[in-house]
Amino acid sequence: MAFWFPNAGIDLNNPVQEEEQSEEPANRGGQDRGNAHVSGNTAGASADSGMVDTGDTISTDDSGGEDEVQSTPSLTPVEKPYPDMMFDSWEQAKMCYNRYAKHVGFSIKSSTSRNSTVDLLKDKCLFVCNKSGRNKDINHQEVPPVRQRNRTITKKTDCKARLRVKRRGQKWHVTMFIEEHNHPCLKKFSLKRFLRSHKGIPKEEREFVKLLHQVNLSAGRVMSIMAELYDKLSNVPYERKDVSNYMATIDTAAQTQNDMSKLLSHFAKIKKEDPDFFVKIDVDHDDRVRRIFWADGPARAAYKTYNDCLSFDATYMTNCYKMPFAPFIGINRYCQSIQLGCGFIRNEQEADYVWLFESFLEAMDGVQPVNIITDQDGAMRSAILCVFPDSCHRNCRWHIMQNAQPVLGNEMSKNEPLRSELNDTIDHSMTPDEFEERWAEMVLKYNVSDNKHLQDLYDIRASFVPAYFKDRFFPFLQTTARSEGFNAVLKRYASPHNSLFHFFEQYMKLQESIDVAVDSNEFKDEDKILRMWGEWPLEEHAFNVYTMPIYLRFRAEIRKVTSYNVNLLDGQQFNVVPVTGYVYGYGKRSYRVEANLSEGIYKCECEKIKRDGILCCHVLRVMAQLGGVQEIPDHYILPRWTMPPDDIVPEKVELPQVPVDKKLTNKERKLLRYGTLCNNWTEYAKIAAESEKSTALADKYMRELGKELSAMKISAASKRNEKRKQTKKQGEPSGAENVGDEGQGSNTQYQHVRDPIMTTTKGRPEEKRKKSGLHLKASKPVKCKACGSAQHNTAECPSKISNVPEPKEINFFRDMI
Numbered sequence: 001m002a003f004w005f006p007n008a009g010i011d012l013n014n015p016v017q018e019e020e021q022s023e024e025p026a027n028r029g030g031q032d033r034g035n036a037h038v039s040g041n042t043a044g045a046s047a048d049s050g051m052v053d054t055g056d057t058i059s060t061d062d063s064g065g066e067d068e069v070q071s072t073p074s075l076t077p078v079e080k081p082y083p084d085m086m087f088d089s090w091e092q093a094k095m096c097y098n099r100y101a102k103h104v105g106f107s108i109k110s111s112t113s114r115n116s117t118v119d120l121l122k123d124k125c126l127f128v129c130n131k132s133g134r135n136k137d138i139n140h141q142e143v144p145p146v147r148q149r150n151r152t153i154t155k156k157t158d159c160k161a162r163l164r165v166k167r168r169g170q171k172w173h174v175t176m177f178i179e180e181h182n183h184p185c186l187k188k189f190s191l192k193r194f195l196r197s198h199k200g201i202p203k204e205e206r207e208f209v210k211l212l213h214q215v216n217l218s219a220g221r222v223m224s225i226m227a228e229l230y231d232k233l234s235n236v237p238y239e240r241k242d243v244s245n246y247m248a249t250i251d252t253a254a255q256t257q258n259d260m261s262k263l264l265s266h267f268a269k270i271k272k273e274d275p276d277f278f279v280k281i282d283v284d285h286d287d288r289v290r291r292i293f294w295a296d297g298p299a300r301a302a303y304k305t306y307n308d309c310l311s312f313d314a315t316y317m318t319n320c321y322k323m324p325f326a327p328f329i330g331i332n333r334y335c336q337s338i339q340l341g342c343g344f345i346r347n348e349q350e351a352d353y354v355w356l357f358e359s360f361l362e363a364m365d366g367v368q369p370v371n372i373i374t375d376q377d378g379a380m381r382s383a384i385l386c387v388f389p390d391s392c393h394r395n396c397r398w399h400i401m402q403n404a405q406p407v408l409g410n411e412m413s414k415n416e417p418l419r420s421e422l423n424d425t426i427d428h429s430m431t432p433d434e435f436e437e438r439w440a441e442m443v444l445k446y447n448v449s450d451n452k453h454l455q456d457l458y459d460i461r462a463s464f465v466p467a468y469f470k471d472r473f474f475p476f477l478q479t480t481a482r483s484e485g486f487n488a489v490l491k492r493y494a495s496p497h498n499s500l501f502h503f504f505e506q507y508m509k510l511q512e513s514i515d516v517a518v519d520s521n522e523f524k525d526e527d528k529i530l531r532m533w534g535e536w537p538l539e540e541h542a543f544n545v546y547t548m549p550i551y552l553r554f555r556a557e558i559r560k561v562t563s564y565n566v567n568l569l570d571g572q573q574f575n576v577v578p579v580t581g582y583v584y585g586y587g588k589r590s591y592r593v594e595a596n597l598s599e600g601i602y603k604c605e606c607e608k609i610k611r612d613g614i615l616c617c618h619v620l621r622v623m624a625q626l627g628g629v630q631e632i633p634d635h636y637i638l639p640r641w642t643m644p645p646d647d648i649v650p651e652k653v654e655l656p657q658v659p660v661d662k663k664l665t666n667k668e669r670k671l672l673r674y675g676t677l678c679n680n681w682t683e684y685a686k687i688a689a690e691s692e693k694s695t696a697l698a699d700k701y702m703r704e705l706g707k708e709l710s711a712m713k714i715s716a717a718s719k720r721n722e723k724r725k726q727t728k729k730q731g732e733p734s735g736a737e738n739v740g741d742e743g744q745g746s747n748t749q750y751q752h753v754r755d756p757i758m759t760t761t762k763g764r765p766e767e768k769r770k771k772s773g774l775h776l777k778a779s780k781p782v783k784c785k786a787c788g789s790a791q792h793n794t795a796e797c798p799s800k801i802s803n804v805p806e807p808k809e810i811n812f813f814r815d816m817i
Contacts, residue, residue, distance in 0.1 A: 105185035107195035293359035295341035313483035353383030560617035
């Protein structure tokens with residue numbers, strides 16, 4: 001089925017003015033054998049010259065490529081060249097020959113050309129079949145060439161098919177045309193698109209691909225979209241690799257065009273729109289950027305409310321300089337991750353983190369975070385002790401257990417009871433004393449006191465075991481999952497090929513999505529209701545005071561009430577015992593609760609109220625047992641989990657509103673129109689292809705439409721040229737950019753700053769991080785075949801190599817002690 005698009009796509013640089021009246025086009029396409037003249041548009045060519053309707057094309061001069069690129073099929077018929085055929089330019093001759101070549105099934109290339117000695121302009125061109133000439137036989141050369149990457153080479157047959165044109169006056173005449181080929185031509189239409197001169201991305205579609213690339217769509221996803229526009233993938237005149245290569249050129253251009261100048265100018269523009277926007281930059285002795293930190297006004301305002309818990313972690317593969325990206329992540333009243341500041345650092349040394357934390361402290365008016373969780377990086381820990389001495393610093397449990405897996409996983413897989421008890425001891429010990437007591441019992445029970453790796457884990461217990469942080473506010477987390485999750489989402493927007501300026505653009509899009517999610521939750525709190533899980537009035541009270549996400553977490557605690565029984569120990573102490581033997585999140589143990597009903601004071605040894613800011617299921621179970629508790633006591637309602645009162649200004653700073661008359665740019669409107677027309681023409685083509693009669697009718701009206709569109713374009717171009725001439729006469733520069741406009745980087749303070757150098761990170765290589773669970777799992781060790789040890793391989797086995805000492809064991813926890 002033929003696929004039809006608007007005539008020759010769209011010209012993004014020369015818009016057609018819809019309001020301008022079209023003029024009657026000149027007779028540019030009329031021709032006959034007696035007066036063999038071909039002009040730039042052959043829409044009016046007669047059908048008695050061996051012409052076949054296939055499609056108009058866009059030359060590479062228009063498309064930025066080397067060969068003629070097949071655009072969307074249109075109204076222009078194909079004509080077989082003949083001697084004395086005339087053209088207005090050699091480009092039109094090449095376009096005509098290439099259009100004919102696609103119809104026949106071969107590819108063309110420019111062979112030779114000659115410049116005139118009179119005016120030094122081109123006056124002769126020769127276009128030949130792509131299989132002209134012969135391949136070099138490199139396999140039988142006496143001195144073989146240096147091996148390069150494996151490339152496919154076009155098989156040449158010394159084909160003599162060619163077209164030669166020569167300039168005579170103002171016209172170009174065909175002086176030689178050889179039609180015969182010494183090789184078979186392609187007959188299958190779906191294969192012709194792979195021929196070199198018919199393969200490429202047309203200009204208008206390059207703009208569309210660039211737009212899709214800006215939202216970080218992969219080449220495969222882009223091809224899927226283009227397949228929808230072209231009706232099917234086989235109609236797309238280029239391949240996924242072509243799209244990938246074009247995206248690479250976009251990235252390369254962005255990396256080499258004053259990246260930091262554009263970024264810092266953008267910062268200056270944001271500063272004018274958001275006076276509270278904070279940015280700090282550090283450069284080296286060569287004026288190359290070494291560190292960057294920024295925080296916008298809404299983030300600085302939000303920190304005043306949400307400085308009680310911070311997650312911090314560095315991530316990689318977000319920019320072309322390989323600079324680690326380090327976001328400061330907080331938790332808002334909807335239990336959503338929010339960014340409170342971001343930075344780039346060249347190295348992950350203590351000095352880099354000290355600078356970053358001091359910049360954060362400066363932006364937040366000297367207010368230190370109450371609690372902060374990071375991974376076990378030693379430089380990060382030292383910097384926190386230096387800059388945030390009053391903060392409670394906790395390490396990520398997941399990272400520590402992952403480090404333990406290579407040395408403990410094999411042993412744990414052989415001893416499942418030990419593995420289970422180890423995890424239970426770490427997860428469900430209530431106090432440091434209880435943890436140490438249970439650890440000692442475990443070590444004695446399983447006779448692992450001589451296990452150095454378990455001892456290393458024990459030595460750093462105060463940095464990650466939950467029992468040491470029961471009374472600290474780390475809501476609903478034991479790991480840096482907040483940072484990890486934010487980084488994972490960020491990488492949907494950014495890629496390792498991004499310049500810093502492009503990264504910041506993508507980052508702002510992510511920030512917009514976060515703001516939209518916050519607004520969505522706020523709307524649900526205002527407009528939606530949920531069916532209560534039970535009939536307890538306390539649940540309805542929780543729904544009325546908490547935000548929706550926090551209420552859902554509180555409701556989960558109410559459900560767990562049914563998993564426990566209560567035993568009275570004395571007048572105010574209760575023992576809450578699990579019914580089934582295990583409760584998710586709390587394990588198999590019993591919990592002791594102290595209750596003072598008259599004063600409304602309840603205390604559970606799990607300390608969930610201090611850790612997460614909501615009452616635990618154990619306290620709720622005692623409340624249900626005692627009866628009479630209809631509402632949550634006020635002193636157990638954490639204001640950060642509630643909706644702000646109407647008389648309190650929200651922490652979000654409202655930036656200037658978008659003007660009501662804000663519209664899409666002319667290029668953006670054209671891209672939207674282009675996509676719409678593509679889809680519409682596809683539907684029309686399906687209907688027209690049903691019969692010969694409907695196809696002829698569609699062809700008739702499309703030819704007429706082509707004439708009108710061409711006339712409209714010519715008229716619009718003529719009026720633009722006339723307007724430029726008038727403007728020139730008045731002494732006004734045409735098309736000059738006003739570099740002094742507000743926010744366009746007229747500031748000179750950043751002119752000395754240069755782009756960063758490439759960073760060598762100490763983090764993970766460029767591969768996907770393993771996504772295993774939080775608990776220890778056995779990994780397959782590489783064992784020595786001689787002695788069975790997992791600490792060395794066969795070649796390094798001490799039993800096989802004399803006088804070789806036992807390899808020194810790596811202490812995976814040396815940075816923590």
